Structures are given as C-alpha cells and as structure tokens.
Amino acid sequence: MPRPGRIGEFELIHRYFAPLARDFAGAGGLKSDNAFLPADPRHDLVVKTDTIVSGVHFLADEKPGVVAAKALRVCLSDLAAGGGVPYAYQLSLSLDRGWSERWVAAFARGLAADQRRYGIALSGGDTVVSPGPLTITITAFGRVARGKGLGRGGAKAGDELWVTGTIGDGALGLLVAQGKLEGPALEKRYRLPQPRTTLGPKLVGIAAATADVSDGLLADAGHIAEASRLAVHIERDHVPLSVAARRVIAADASLWASVLGGGDDYELVIAVPPSRRTRLLAAARDTGVKATHIGQFFRGQGVQLTIDGVPARATRKGYVHFF
Amino acid sequence: MPRPGRIGEFELIHRYFAPLARDFAGAGGLKSDNAFLPADPRHDLVVKTDTIVSGVHFLADEKPGVVAAKALRVCLSDLAAGGGVPYAYQLSLSLDRGWSERWVAAFARGLAADQRRYGIALSGGDTVVSPGPLTITITAFGRVARGKGLGRGGAKAGDELWVTGTIGDGALGLLVAQGKLEGPALEKRYRLPQPRTTLGPKLVGIAAATADVSDGLLADAGHIAEASRLAVHIERDHVPLSVAARRVIAADASLWASVLGGGDDYELVIAVPPSRRTRLLAAARDTGVKATHIGQFFRGQGVQLTIDGVPARATRKGYVHFF
Secondary structure (H helix, E strand, C coil): CCCCCCCCHHHHHHHHHHHHHCCCHHHHHHCCCCEEEECCCCEEEEEEEEEEEECCCECCCCCHHHHHHHHHHHHHHHHHHCCCEEEEEEEEEEEECCCCHHHHHHHHHHHHHHHHHHCCEEEEEEEEEECCCCEEEEEEEEEEECCCCCCCCCCCCCCEEEEECCCCHHHHHHHHHCCCCCCHHHHHHHHCCCCCCCHHHHCCCCCCEEEECCCCHHHHHHHHHHHCCCEEEEEHHHCCCCHHHHHHHHHCHHHHHHHHHCCCCCCEEEEECHHHHHHHHHHHHHCCCCEEEEEEEECCCEEEEEECCEEECCCCCCCCCCC | CCCCCCCCHHHHHHHHHHHHHCCCHHHHHHCCCCEEEECCCCEEEEEEEEEEEECCCECCCCCHHHHHHHHHHHHHHHHHHCCCEEEEEEEEEEEECCCCHHHHHHHHHHHHHHHHHHCCEEEEEEEEEECCCCEEEEEEEEEEECCCCCCCCCCCCCCEEEEECCCCHHHHHHHHHCCCCCCHHHHHHHHCCCCCCCHHHHCCCCCCEEEECCCCHHHHHHHHHHHCCCEEEEEHHHCCCCHHHHHHHHHCHHHHHHHHHCCCCCCEEEEECHHHHHHHHHHHHHCCCCEEEEEEEECCCEEEEEECCEEECCCCCCCCCCC
C-alpha cells in the first residue's frame, strides 16, 4: 500500500524515468513491459528487466532452485507478452551476507534446468555480496521479427479481451503460502510461474496488444486500455478459474478481490480484433493453452467490471509489488 | 576479504555460472567484461551488467546525482573496454524503505546529465522497494562493428601492456573519503569515474585485448594474461601517477599497495602488438587521453612486478569488490 506522501511505481516512472527514455524509440515511453532493440536484419531484441527481493517478491525460505526459476520466469512471461522467443539473459546476483556455496550451486542448477526448458542461455552478469536481502535482477532478451514486437498500446475499440489459462491462482497461492488458506495446487502456482513462452511468439500478427498478468488482471488489462487510450470491460463471471480457485471462492466470495486484483498469475491478457479470433484459438490450441474471452475494449477510459451483467465497482488497484 | 570456507567471485563464476553460458558464443565463457549479441547487420551489441550497493560500492551518504553517474559510468567503462559506443541501458532501482521522491528526482537528473554527456538513453527497467540498502543494477548496451568487439583473451606473447590516464587515484580517493588520507582531487576521482568512452571504440583494430581497471591494475592486467594464457610483466616505476597520488606516495610508500592493488580507476589496460603502437598513440592523442607503456606479455602465467627492474612479489589480490 502506498504510504501517505509517497507516489506509486507507475507515477514514479512517468515523472522521472519516462523522460529519460523519450529519445529511444524502442523504449515505447516505458509504457510497455518490454524494450525493443534492433537485432539482426530480420529481428528485434525484446528486452525485459525484473528485480525480485527475498521476503518481498518470494518467500525468504524459498528453495534456491525455485528462486532461480521464479527470477527467470517472471522475465520470460514479459518476453512472451512481447512476442519474443527466449534467447539470452544477464544475471545480477546480490547475495546476502549469510550466503553459502551450497545455495549458489542449487540456484545454478535451477537456472540450468530452466535454460534447457526454455531454450535460453546466460550471456553475462555480476555477483556481489550485500548487507541486504538476497536480490536478483535479470535482464532477459528474446527475439521477435523486426518491428513486430507486441506491446500494450495497440488495442482498438471493438477488440476483444482474452486471457490465457486460469486467473487468481497466483494471489490465492500466496495466501496459502502465508498459511491463510489451504490449497497445495494454488501454492505451487504462486511459487513457480509457468510463463506462456510457446503461445507468446505465435500471437505476433494476431494480437493487437498484450500484457502479462503480473500486477493483477484488472491492473494489467487496465494498462493495455490506458496505453491504447481506451476503456475495457470485464465480465467477472467469464474470468476462468482453476478447480482449486473455484473451491476456495465457493467457501469465501470475498476472495474474488484477490483473484481480480492480485498478481503473479503470469498468464497473458490479449486484445484481439474479432476478425482474428479464429486464429487466436488455433494458436492457443496448437500450444495447448486455454484462451478465454472475458471482455472488450471500447471508447473511453478506465476498467469496467460487471458481475453477471450488473456493473460493479472496479479499481485497478491490486497487489502492488512496489510497496 | 574472503571468509574461511568461502570461495571468491571469480571461482564462483567459474564453477557455477560459466557452465550456464557454455553454449552462448557471445558470452565468451564469462571471461571478459562484456557479452556480445548480434545487432543489426553491421553491428554487435556489447552488453554489460553491473550492480552497486550503498555502503559497499559507494558511500551511504553519497549524493543521488553522483550515485546515478557512478552506476552508469562503471558500465560505460566496461563498454569502452569492449570497444563499444554507448547506446542504451536498462535500469533496476531497488530503493531502501526510507526513499524519498526528492532523492529519486535528483537521481534521475544525474542520469539525464550523463545521458547527454555520453549519448546514451534509458530503454527500460524495474523499480522496487526493498528492506535492504539502495541497490542499482544497470545493464548497458554499446554498439561495435560486427565481430570486432574487444575482450580479454586476444593478447599474444610480445604484445605491450599500456594503460590510460593515471592509476591509483580511485583507491587512494576511497582512503580520502574514509578520512584516512588528504587529497580532494583523489576523492573526486573515486566518487566520479571518468570512463574512457571516446578512446575505447577507437581501439578496435588496434588493441589485441583490453580490460578496464575496476578490480585493480595488477588484477585486471592479470585477467588479460589469464584469458590469453600468458604471463604479464609490469614495471612499477612506469605506472603513471597523478600529481596528487605522487604526493601522498612520497609521504608514505606503503600506499603503492593501494595504487597497484586497489580498484575503481576506470582506466583501460590494453594489450597492443608493437607494430600497432603508433596507431595506439595516435588514437590516444586524438581523444585527449594519456597512454603509457608499463609492461609486456610473455609466455607463462601470472603477473610479474618489477620495481626499477628488480623483481618484487606481486599478488593479483587487490581490493576485491565481492566481499
């Protein structure tokens, strides 16, 4: 929660960092998840930097292999949203003073396993020891056809809003990990994101705009709407839930707030023109990913939520990583 | 100082991270300062990641604009060693819990000033708040002619060892900042590196191998020797000193250890075939940089130091960032 007198991450970026990126076309005004850098004649590099801090973005007692996977996968999720095929990554590892070689070895094994899984390689990095908590920054590079990278800003009024997989498991899984809820499947989902790396590159030429669900469904759909200068409508009862999520919500409907407002799903939200719906469904089927139509973009601004057709109050505030 | 039972940064990289980079040609086995990624048809991207932590790599009460400059410039120094022209950078800012908007505004102004100075732009990044100290990771991109990037591994027996500017001011400046020594010019040099960004790109086609002096002259010359599978000889009395450094050493000769073993000079050490010495001097003159011949590479291994021609004991240990 923002403290009084403090501004949030997006406002901080808008005020202080977006001006620094004004002259760099590939930065897109820092409004999308990714930066795009020209690569070889036929490709751009999709570039994403993400920092995770022990005790903030993952549990302080998390296993090193899981930390490694999480650090890499949160970036791969953004690359997928950008349409990028994983390529290489830079790793900054800031170890806490109690680090052990055993921990680093297990962390490196986790990275190696994910490198094989996602076809990505370490290109360089830095290692330091800090008095603070374990902090990992990864800058990941993907490849996408020149000029074809996907961002948040391309949706048009009339485009449909689709989402992959199921929503809410990440936020509910955090509650499980904190002992506030029961559901091992949810907890696993929180701890170990499954980025949509196979579907993402296939969305090039199909999606008008994309984002990954890291801040929360309402927030991330709202980011697309805002970057596209549109409003977006979401019907809550169309939002796809896992069996486990459905069960806990049946017992406590107030958990909908976590489902819609929480983050860490690492699914994709996708703006698609109705004329390309069939191609979206084919791409989803080919990659074994469920895709669900949950709403629509229209002229205006903001996020409008309905519950079984009845307007509900929606705020785009969710689980805000930043504070 | 490494603690008992702990391994150092280089060993950690060698054991655990170099295997992760084995299949990525541009990583060079993590033996050089930089990674190289194919960019447009005529260029590679030179990529460097560096992390600096408050109270470890810069003084905890340092001015925000100076912190910004240091974070960026330590990377630019590596890009210069790689022959890269500054192009863009990703910024990860991990703020401590006491952060203020005023601090961030001043930090951003510092970045803006250096962007103009070095012709580089922000391409993207991440901002988080952490319970730990302020930590900044920059991944900087430079551009170099395709396949022409400079690394540590290209020196041949008989190549000369040259160094730019003056050596030791960084380490002596740290002692000044810590109140152990007097010398405002030295302190400024420690706080605000002056990377050799104009000379670096001109070394392409001239230098056989390069590194920047960040770990210390003996260590960094040793890195070139090791990567090139050679030994290197350095004559201490040829090492160029600033007027301020000469003055403090005249008063206390034991400070030579800091000059040779300390880091943070952000000069370049360069291996040059004798046949290209004239071209090196011309490039140095054209960019207003002093270049000094301080030693030679030869068959064997290790770093050999002489003092006025008399062999001295040299260890490559210097100020080791890592611990």
